[in-house]
Amino acid sequence: MNNHALNRNLIERVALGDLLRKRSRDSGEQPAIVDFPAGERRATSYNELNKRVNQLAHGLIAKGVKQGDKLALFSTNQRDMLTVYFACYKLGVIAVPINFMQGVDDVRYNLEHSETSAVIYEAMFTELVHASTQGNPHIKLTVQMGNTKGKSDYSLEALLDNQSEQEVNDRIIEDRDTAHMIYTSGTTSRPKAVESSHLALTIAALTGAIELELNRYNRMLLVLPLFHCAALSVLHPVMMRGGCTVLHAAFDPNVIVDSLEQEKIETAVFMPMMWHALLATPNVEQRDFKHFKLGVYSMAAMNSKSLEKVRKTFGCVMHLGSGQTEFAPVACMYRDKTPTEFSEGNYWGEPVCTGEQAIIDKQGNELPNGEAGEIVWRGPQVMSGYYKNEQATAEAGKFGWHHTGDIGLIDNQGQLLFIDRIKDTIKSGGENVSSQKVEQALELLEGIERAAAFGVSHPHWGEAVCACIISATLNESDIPQIEAHCKAQLGQFEVPKAIFICEALPVTGTGKVRKVELREQYRRVFSD
Incomplete structure (x- = not known):
């Protein structure tokens, strides 16, 4: 050589x-990680x-x-x-x-x-x-x-x-x-x-440290699985700052609230369902969370009522980080209480400092604020490509933008509003229905813990809106009440034509609903 x-x-x-190696030189005696083998x-x-x-x-x-x-x-x-x-x-x-x-x-x-x-x-x-x-x-x-x-x-x-x-x-x-x-x-x-690449992940780590305003020796709790890029996207920034990551192998709400308090955690990232579980732990409002400054949620939106309860209980601000594996993964952030054009909605906010975002049409033309199209990003943290899949790599990089496969718009406040996955948009009776909007409406009803909306074939509508919900308190006899709630919250063409109460939803390892399985499971519901 x-x-x-x-x-x-x-x-x-x-x-x-x-x-x-760098942190070993300048922060060698500082704790890098805390974990709990066999509970110790x-x-x-x-x-x-x-x-x-x-x-x-x-x-x-x-x-x-x-x-x-x-x-x-x-x-x-x-x-x-x-x-x-x-x-x-x-x-x-x-x-x-x-x-x-x-x-x-x-x-x-x-x-x-x-x-x-x-x-x-x-x-x-x-x-x-x-x-x-x-x-x-x-x-x-x-x-x-x-x-x-x-x-x-x-x-x-x-x-x-x-x-x-x-x-x-x-x-x-x-x-x-x-x-x-x-x-x-x-x-x-x-x-x-x-x-x-090494460059993409290093830029992502630096970006995370800047955007989360991590102080040196920050203490972060991490329970999201480390096989997923979301966990790595917070681990690496903490290491950039010589901080300590407290690792948990499983999510037990009681164990996690103990750790937040005892380990003097300053920052933590949870999925919305995890935040809700933490809020439900006994006497959580009496805990000492004075060190806790920043909460981050990801994978899904949280309504304003839930966010306010988290702020009050934990004394922290709450930011939403959004992105995808192809962008290592955080491409944009909605900062707590940033003004938006619409009062509710799954806001993804502004691009991170090393990135750029736009909305484009199918011809690659950028659309003005207020018009819906595909969300696209640019930045050095983007993937090198899909391994052994040149066609998918080329399609993801058309027109000089990284294509997300998501639909959204940028509002008059400059904030990105996510509408739906392109593949999850339901085309019913000539109208495009956002599955996200239906899910958010359902989850406003007390008793519904989680909802998943999807389309299945229908002889008249082309596709019909369906929804599966998880609830510990609602049953089949409550479906008329749920339907009435949807009619008050949604347009007529957006109201689910079939609602199913389920014990669980098929999900990926990071909690995303596998709607392809729901569509297959209920594909004959209107033809039988």
Whole structure:
């Protein structure tokens, strides 16, 4: 290798793995993460984490893992998930975090499509890993986290044992090399593999630190799964600031409120359903949340009544972050109490400081404020592309914009209002119905915890609006009341023609409703 080229690369490159080395130098004794193996609190400093990452990196080299290889990761939120991520980042190995909530068939697809050659997994996922890797000729190495190897080739501790704690400085990592590859949620079809570069993720981390106004040594609680880009988009900014991330492997509302109080958390990100669950914990209003300054919600909107209750209970401001995996993922933010043209609606706000957003028509022309069209973005944090899918990559980048597949408008206050996914818009009787609008109307009715609106084939209307709701208190006899509520809130063509009360909704690992399954389940409701 050309030593001059390597030296220049080490000096000037943007490589995400270098972030941990930098924090080890300037914040080495500060806690990087707190996690709770077997319920016991464990704090790990930046120095300790960096040394462990380096040991794993050398252990992987010893087992033949090469730069550019794909390494799949099955893990809940815990220290060694970060150890594996950053070992990959330092080696130029492409991390492939697996959504373990998928079925075996989808996991097998992820592994085969990505051409993964190494797998590291938590012991609880042994059977899933074994079932999804059988017969896969690409996989050369399997490692089980912990001290025992189980059905794998090695235990993680054996791989680290006696390995060097020195940095791996023998390879050139280019700014646009792929750092990790995350499979999209697949709410409508087979998931696509989104390739995100070291530069994109570093810009996203810097952007997050700026937009969330994170102070140095910020303390963040994270329970969103680390196999998803939303969790990484808050982890990396906290690390940029030398802060501490308190990791929880599962969402237990009582445990989480304890942690918010005891760990003196300043910032946390939850999905709306999680915020509602926290508000329902016993005596939550008597807790001491004086350190808590910023709450963030994502994946869905929250109504003004719920937001006010969160502000009052936790004493924080509440921002909404929106985006998608292809944009690493936060592209825009609605800041708490920003003036808007309309009083209600799923507002996504303004673009982040390193991005740009617009509304365009099907010909790529930008539309004026107030006109609905496709939401598009630009920015250096955008994906490099969809792995092995040149057509989808080209379609996503038409007209020099990244296409989101979402419909929205920018109001007269300059705020982006999300209307619906293009594929989720219901075309009923010649009218376009926003499934989001129907869901928001339903969720205003007391007793409805969550709603999902979707269209199914209808002999007269083309598509008919249907809705599934989850409620602990409402039953079939309440459907006329629900219908009356919808008629008071919605236009005649938007009112659901069929409402179903369900125990659960089919969701992805990040809580998005898989409407493709609902459409299939109820496709014959108007033809039988």
